[in-house]
Amino acid sequence: MMNKSGLFGALGCLGVMIGLPVAHAQQADHPRLMPTRDVTVDYAVTHEGAPQPQAVRVYFGGEGARLRVDGPNGVGATILDRTAQQVTVVLNRQRVYTQFNPREGLRNPFLLDLSMQFTRKGASSQAGQACTEWGITARQGNATACVTDDGVILREDGVDADGMRGRLEATTVTYAPIASTMFAPPADYQRVSHGGGAGGASAAAPGGGAATAGAGAAETPQPAPATGTN
Numbered sequence: 001m002m003n004k005s006g007l008f009g010a011l012g013c014l015g016v017m018i019g020l021p022v023a024h025a026q027q028a029d030h031p032r033l034m035p036t037r038d039v040t041v042d043y044a045v046t047h048e049g050a051p052q053p054q055a056v057r058v059y060f061g062g063e064g065a066r067l068r069v070d071g072p073n074g075v076g077a078t079i080l081d082r083t084a085q086q087v088t089v090v091l092n093r094q095r096v097y098t099q100f101n102p103r104e105g106l107r108n109p110f111l112l113d114l115s116m117q118f119t120r121k122g123a124s125s126q127a128g129q130a131c132t133e134w135g136i137t138a139r140q141g142n143a144t145a146c147v148t149d150d151g152v153i154l155r156e157d158g159v160d161a162d163g164m165r166g167r168l169e170a171t172t173v174t175y176a177p178i179a180s181t182m183f184a185p186p187a188d189y190q191r192v193s194h195g196g197g198a199g200g201a202s203a204a205a206p207g208g209g210a211a212t213a214g215a216g217a218a219e220t221p222q223p224a225p226a227t228g229t230n
Contacts, residue, residue, distance in 0.1 A: 030118040031134050032151035037062035038178040039152055041110075041127075047166040056168075058110050059178050060152070066183040067110065079183055089194070090185050097185035098194040110153055112136075112145070126154035127170040141165075 039060050044053035059068040065082045079088040090097040112118075121133035124146050131146035131154045143158020154170040185191070 029120055030114065031112060031132065031145070031147035032149065033112045033114070034064040035060040035062060035151040036064070037150060037175060039150075040174045040176070040178065041152060041154075041170050042172045043110075043168045043170055045166065045168045048164055050166075053169075055171075059182050060110075061178060061183060068182055069110070079185070081183065088185055090189065095186075095188070096190045096192045098192050099185075100194050112147070112153070115139075124155075127173050129154055129170070129173050131155070 039062070041058050041060070043056045043058060045056050046053040054072045056072065057070040059070075061067065067080045067082075068077055069080075070077045074092060076089065076091040076093075079090065080086075081088070085101050086099055087102060088097055088099045115138070117137040119135035119137075121135055121144065124131055124133050126146055129148055129152070131148045131152075133144060133146050136143040136145055136158065138159075141159025143156055145153055145158075146155040147153050152170075152173065153168075154173070155168070157167040159165050
């Protein structure tokens with residue numbers, strides 16, 4: 001599908017990588033790679049073999065630098081900051097969060113990048129919004145995506161970076177300003193260290209999956225060491 005690690009296979013609906021566009025793969029005809037204004041999208045995401053779709057809400061910052069993915073049933077969120085190259089994983093039940101900077105760059109299943117090859121297919125619509133169908137060819141396989149003129153993926157069906165097949169569909173799309181606090185962990189949550197180790201950049205993620213950015217298996221976050229007196 002897109003550059004992502006197990007969106008459909010590992011996530012319980014929230015396996016997330018973040019991705020910067022690959023500048024050397026310029027193409028004359030491709031969809032806009034990221035939303036150009038604040039937008040909140042509810043998706044139904046189905047991975048291969050799942051009995052039913054899972055609901056995921058995604059908040060896109062209109063400046064193209066920040067994105068937040070809320071997992072099913074309010075279990076938590078993954079916040080991505082492209083400018084800081086930082087991933088924040090929030091776990092609501094434990095009231096904790098962890099932050100890390102992935103060594104191998106940031107990728108995301110809800111943003112396109114120019115490492116993919118695109119073929120324009122025609123006009124369509126989803127969730128009451130007009131979009132253009134694109135064929136996508138990537139290293140792991142093929143997919144189709146319907147993308148609005150302002151860069152919102154409304155529908156996608158195909159193979160992800162792990163060779164897993166799945167589908168995502170927007171159910172509601174809301175264009176409205178998003179408060180900056182949505183892209184930060186709650187002030188009263190405890191910060192903990194992630195357990196990815198030197199070679200990895202993974203952390204336990206909401207929904208039973210992994211918020212992934214680089215190699216390394218997901219591990220339970222541990223309390224961060226104290227850096228000063230209270």
